[in-house]
Amino acid sequence: MQTASTNIGERLCNKSIRDISWLLNIPRSTVSRIITKWKHLGTTAIQPPSGRPRKMTEWGQSILKRTVRRSHQLSAEPIAKDLQTWCGLQMSPTTVRRERNGMGFHGRAAATKPYITKCNASSDAMV
Template identity: 80%
Template structure:
């Protein structure tokens, strides 16, 4: 972002896109894109990407970890049902497996 702010700063000083590109050693298309984004949105901040948000909240992850530590012989299906009764999360067994794998719990 430091480059983007320098890019905008140079533009406000009436420098051309070619001069800014040469000064900052970045492509002209990048300079042009940053200036266009700044003009349209008023900022050069990165917006959140599209896609479905995570189903598991931080509370759900803590409950999942607690459930697995308490009884490690449970199946993914029974863990999903336990999470549904404990904190009201409607998650699938695949999500449970994926989250456990991400936490480093295998098998």
């Protein structure tokens, strides 16, 4: 990047950010950002993303979504075993739970509803 190297070269020649901005005809915020990046990293090149890559691929997510929709009462352990047999993805139940929750499927117990008898139904109708 020609601008970044020129930018840093000007900075090393004790020019101000405003002067560099005026010379190169780029915004002061851009000049400042490039100089800050160079000071912290020693380079202005694009850095690789930080963190561990995701374990579950998009293909695995679609299989997980299909499995959860088909049988929504399965817990994370059998789903993890199914993913291992079908896809070969070695995954812990915690990862399955996290991915499932990220898709919007949350494990909740159904609300218990009382059995309505003829006697209950007739008393409710009167109220």
